[in-house]
Amino acid sequence: LPPPLPQVVNLERVQALQAWVNSTNTKLTQVNGQRKYGGPPEVWDGPPPGARCEVFISQIPRDVYEDLLIPLFSSVGALWEFRLMMNFSGQNRGFAYAKYGTAAIANDAIHxxxxxxxxxxxxxxxxxxxxxxxxxIQNLPASTRQEELLQGWTKMMSAYLKGHK
Incomplete structure (x- = not known):
């Protein structure tokens, strides 16, 4: 069995996180239940990351924060973005997302x-x-039939795909 979840925030770990943020001049932004780091890295030259560039991280102990996770995941390659899911008490929710510039780097992180x-x-x-x-899809007339919707969708996607070969 996994260890029981702590019910209170580990103040020592929160202080370690704050010391790391201050010493590294790292900017973390809390938005909608997640704490975000990043955006394009300073040395980024290219388009935003595409499909399969993000990894899902779970089984994170509740008192582990970005001061340990960001350096660990950055050791694989430059992070585009890191998002740690948080609850209202200040603990993490046990999972996070790390986005890299390429699918190859994300795959390396997994391995x-x-x-x-x-x-x-x-x-x-x-x-x-x-x-x-x-x-x-909104504001369709109530009389719209599924067949009509599929025909319209097929026509629209065909035109889109022709323009993106």
């Missing part, structure tokens, strides 16, 4: 860091992240 020990009885799980893609 090098999956199973990485991070404390007694804790080993990271690092897998390819499947980014969510949503399509929202």
């Amino acid at each position: 090098l860091l999956h199973g990485y020990p991070l404390g007694p009885g804790a080993r990271l799980s690092v897998r390819c992240s499947i980014e969510k893609r949503h399509l929202c």
